[in-house]
Amino acid sequence: MATSLIHSDDSIDIEETNFLSHPVHRRSFFKYAGFSAAGLAMMASACKIPYKATGYNLGNSDFAVLNFAYALEQLEAAFYTRVTDKFYTGATELEKDLITDIRNNEIAHREWYQRVLLLKKLPHLEFDFSSINFNSRDSVLNTAKEMEDTGVSAYNGAGKLLKVGLFLAEAGNIVSVEARHVATIRNLISFGDYAGDDVIDANGLDGARTPQEVIALTSKYFKKPIDGSNLPTS
């Protein structure tokens, strides 16, 4: 459905009114900008990042950085979906409740990126979770911890690469939720380890990694590699 690329659900109030006399609603914005929803959808589907010998090359713009984040959010959403499909042995009601919330947040992030990256985006990625034992609490929670700590450091390291203030602001809105996730996962593993010395340095600073470091750390999960070699470095 063409409009689904722009509108996340049908609860949005779309007003077909005079652009000059009313606030800009989404549809009128796109009309004003010279797009029709159908045209936009066609353009979007035609602009998937192609798979090449080195993997999915993200490119070098703000959209490349956002695609990098999109890849990580796809990974997290897929992981938690597997976890919640059949919880590990001995999962408590509290754990199920919290992890289900986390899954829903990660899916919301993934879907948000999918919609905001209208012009050039990764396809739906496939993942290799063969290193994870989904029946084991230890395996699931430690994977979650590693993935979320890495995700937080990815956002912290990528912030300076974003040129558009609006994107930086939105990345900021997301990263603190990721930090809330990992604090909670770490508390489930060992209560009180929400911000341990292994992850917060002597200056009280959380991790920050370059996209290349993050891609290397998470590459085992991606069936087809993500190529961030053209991403900006400063």
Added chain:
Amino acid sequence: MNILNIMEDIEKADDEIYERINPRRKVIKNFLGAGSKVALSALPIALSGLFTKAYGRVPEKVLDVLNFALTLEHLEHRFYQTAMDTSNLIPAKDKLGFILKHEKAHVKFLEDTIKKSGGTPVSEAKYDFTGKGTYPDVFTNYKTFLLVAQSFEDTGVAAYKGQATKIKASYKEVNEILTAALQIHSTEARHAAHIRFIRLLSGFATIKPWIIGDDNTKGQPSYPIYRDEDDHRHVFININGIGGYKTKNAGTASFDEPLRKDDVLKIVAPFFA
């Protein structure tokens, strides 16, 4: 004041000035060529932009952000230090020592960064952690203490978030400050999640480690910290019910919201003596 003389003087002192400002030397030559035609009143502005770029001096507005952050870190540091020094308030199992350690480190880190950047760090203020009598038992009742702690942490997270776009520039010194601010920001978010988790486990509040909706009764009631948390539109995209999980909660919880500086100052104002 003659701009050509100034540039010549700088050139004598620093023969790489043109490369520093812009590898395309011609641009500067052109700038100087146009100097005589540029309105005299516009010169200081043009120059300050040029030198900021050349030497990476940290702009005043970034220093203001750092001092604003330091103001909040001082408050948090003294709050946790006082609490930890109060016997029988904080159970050891809750490991709030990490938070105190981090807030203390943030104060020092920000002071050092401000000094290194040519600014003057604000000093610690005097505080009234009862919030002018609203929380008289803040250091005798753990439940009250956690309520105020959550308010400080969630406000701190939102405050850093609100400043991030002001610490944006294309040169190294400011980029480093932005990255550090983001690293403090996510540390504060871990703290906030932990305080909320303790409140959940203790049965003190029906709450999650993340912020769901704008129910301000879950935090400090005197000023709407969570006023904007019900926002579910981000860059034209409605995240309410996104991804097939038709719960509004997932939509609002998946994005934290920033607070503007003046709102943050209103939230913390009652805690300054």
